[in-house]
Amino acid sequence: MSTERRRVVLFDLFGVIARHQRPGALEKMAARCRTSPEAFATAYWTHRPPYDAGRHTAAAYWTDVLHALSRPADADTIEELRLVDIDSWSRVDERMVAYVRRLRDRARVALLSNIPADHADAFVAAQPWLHDLDHVAFSGRIGAAKPDPAAFRHSVTALHAAPADVLFVDDREENVRAAQAEGMNGHVFTGRDALSAVVDPWLRAVRR
Missing domain, CATH: 1.10.150 (DNA polymerase; domain 1)
Structure with missing residues (x-):
């Protein structure tokens, strides 16, 4: 199977890999x-x-x-x-960063985040692991923010993937539903263990 046909786990950033806004x-x-x-x-x-x-x-x-x-x-x-x-908005969950990096051994890994362009510039500069992902899309750069269908279509097109080969992970149910409406698989993030319980069998599933 070629790299281009590998399944894709498409992550939201804040509330999943990065932490929500700093208290105070x-x-x-x-x-x-x-x-x-x-x-x-x-x-x-x-x-x-x-x-x-x-x-x-x-x-x-x-x-x-x-x-x-x-x-x-x-x-x-x-x-x-x-x-x-x-x-x-600069804090990350280091355990989730490590999980995402390990996941690249089994799948293509990408990011789709609602974040202004100047925030994205600062975040990328501070988080070099982002350069290792297969694709990174920031709303402020692509001109569309979730749950706008255009945001999901941008990522699918950029990854040269079929929507059915993408699992979208977000902590907001409305965004997951929007991804599913575009033909993707979806998971509402509540924690790393629950995510692994969904990702592992999905990646093991036989593709025809």
Whole structure:
């Protein structure tokens, strides 16, 4: 069997291999803006989708957030918030990184993550293991964020794979359902042991 026909395990990043946002980060950014954590969180997440999908730059995103909070959007404030934000999403689960690296002995391994382009640049620079994967797709670079079907189609096309040969792993059920609607297999991630219990028999299955 050629490498091109090997099965693919396509991973989400945050909540699977990487950890969710650092606790206290939103509160720290809210304090910088002299606003409540609740108001900041609302502005932060409301304006996030076009930033994640590469339709807004970091400057445009943070300008929208600051204006929603009735705060001035000066360059220094924007850059400070941007750097704190990037750092807040920088942690990985080293046990999952090790699992993903070992998995490449048995399957092709790829990544599909909702992450702004400038965050992706910083993450790749800090995590050299990403260069060993068969394909890496970041929403801010490809112009589509999960659960948009275009995000899944991008990865399948880039991998030259059939959807049925892909197992998509994400901690969000809505994203897994969207992948399944595109013909992929799907698994809602709850932990490494449960994942192994799904991946191992799936990779052993006889393909006709």
